[in-house]
Amino acid sequence: MRAAPATAEDGVLPAAGADTPTTPSAPASARPALSTRLGFMAAAVIVRPAMRLLVRQRWEHVERIPRSGAILAVNHISEIDPVSIAHMVYNRGMLPTFLAKSELWDVPVLGTVLDVLGMVPVQRVGDGGRSLEAARGVLDRGGAVIVYPEGTVTRDPDGWPMAGRSGAVRLALQTGAPLVPVGQWGIHQLLPYRARRLAVWPRKTARVLVGHPVDLSDLRQSAGTASALREGTDRMMEAITDLVGHLRGQRPPERRFDPRGRGAAEVRA
Secondary structure (H helix, E strand, C coil), X not given: CCCCCCEEECCECHHHCCCCCCCCCCCHHHCCCHHHHXXXXXXXXXXXXXXXXXXXXXXXXXXXXXCCCEEEEECCCCCCHHHXXXXXXXXXXCCEEEEEEHHHHHCCCHHHHHHHCCCEEECCCCCCCHHHHHHHHHXXXXXXEEECCCCCCCCCCCCCCCCCCCHHHHHHHXXXXXXXXXXEECHXXXXXXXXXXXXXXXXXXXXXXXXXXXXCHHHHHHCCCHHHHHHHHHHHHHHHHHHHHHHHCCCCCCEEEECCCCEEEEECC
């Protein structure tokens, strides 16, 4: 089978055939539940054509996503961008599992859909590590865990990644799974933050750029310390921000916006 090219256009990966995801290599006993796999198959029938109709999709360096299990740390720019990221990961031959805020499960119908698709709810208070334990199970069977380390759609006035949270780094240090930074830009033009309807015309271009795994090897000996988590989170957000800067053709700001009451308070390394 031919190696996947660095760039995939409109959701087509030639290495995987005519927009058909490759079969995950995990043994049957380690695969997701049948209901989850069938749920994704049903969703793909609707989502793939819809996404190609709504936006031009440009996926760069998807070959950097390991098929043996990985944590993808992605910047969050629109309420619809999880669909775009899920589409990319699914076409890579993996079922995407998002760590998502638990409030989404309170939305009628949506909560049921999230359960069927095997998404992992994260309680902001009193989680007790349950979400990370569920994520470890996904990684053990070779799946892709997708985390938005900002915790919400960016509030930065210019759309840059904000200060990050440490959950993705904590999971990477605990499991040894690669932490892969992902930058995206353009999908927010289809559904701007707090917009009530899609801006479908003119047709937008949604670009995603996958980076090399963040090097956390020197932090593993002190994985449980606040300093290790802080340093790892800084590296992760630096990598994501640089990818976004590349997509935008702009130099990122010197400080990252911090929505937790400190404004632009986090200095980039």
